[in-house]
Amino acid sequence: MRLCSRESFVIQLHLQKKVAQILSAEAAMASQVKSDKSGSVEDSALAGQTVRENKTETDSINQSVFSLDPNEEYKMDHKKRGMALIFNHEHFYWQLTLNSRSGTNADRQNLVRRFQDLGFEVKSYDDYKREEVLSTIGEAAAANHVDADCFVCVFLSHGENGHIYANDGQIEIQEITDLFKGNKCQSLVGKPKIFILQACRGDKHDDAVTPMDAVDSLTVNEVVVDAGALCTLPAGADFLMCYSVAEGYYSHRETVNGSWYIQDLCEILRHYGSTLEFTDILTLVNRKVSIRSVDNCKDRSALGKKQVPCFASMLTKKLFFRPKK
16 A cells, blocks of 8 residues: 555656646747747837838828819919920922922911910011021020020921931931030020921831922922931920921822911910910810821822821920910
8 A cells, every 4th residue: 555655656756747838838838939929019110110100101102193183374474475486398408319399488487476365476588598497596596594484496308217407407306405404504404495306207118108399380289298217305394395296197288278287386376375375275286186187198098098196205394375464
């Protein structure tokens, strides 16, 4: 019986040790879990703080976006409306082998009238040579535009591959627009700079559509069809590049009335120039030109051909040419 009691006692001690070990292990595990939970709580708190910080940043950005007035307009109450330069090219140096542009003088007269009506100081130049064009443009860029609302420059000529033709050679369009960027023309910073390019290729070797600039009589209003090749070029903030034709389409010019694009631009300006936002005017011009189609042309394959103008706007506000008070 004593042996049994001793054995029972030893077994009981052994069990107590086991229980103590188990309890100790559980306590350690509980402590670790508590530590993990504490860490998780801290991590969660930190994550929450990060979320709140991110949310604050996002809210700040959203607030910034929503604080922008979508109806904000360019300031157009300066003393002057600004310059409008028109470079009109009808004839070209013979070595360029470019056709004369019959009808372009009608475009020039139309534009002079319309921009004068909008309050611009309009200057037009006929058949200027390359150096004369660059010199005139350089003087305009160097002029003081502090009292002006904006600046407009129009080219009526042949053009291709990012170039426009003067009387005796090509001029890169970007070479012209670069002169009006902020680092070179500070008095136009933050003001609209509008470039209007009525240009067609005039490549007599283009087999798809043969240019038909030469006509027997100017009393017959025929449509001249040239392949459009001008690409829209980036310029900078507050620039607006207006093209008579989108790349891959055709540019049309009537030998008496002038080009479709300038005709329709001037008509829309006459009706809505002082009331409609300017990019809305250009969109309306796009629509009007796109409805036209060739119905009278010596090149029979050109009949039914259409035209789609385009514009690349880097304007940052709405642009209106309301009458000055």
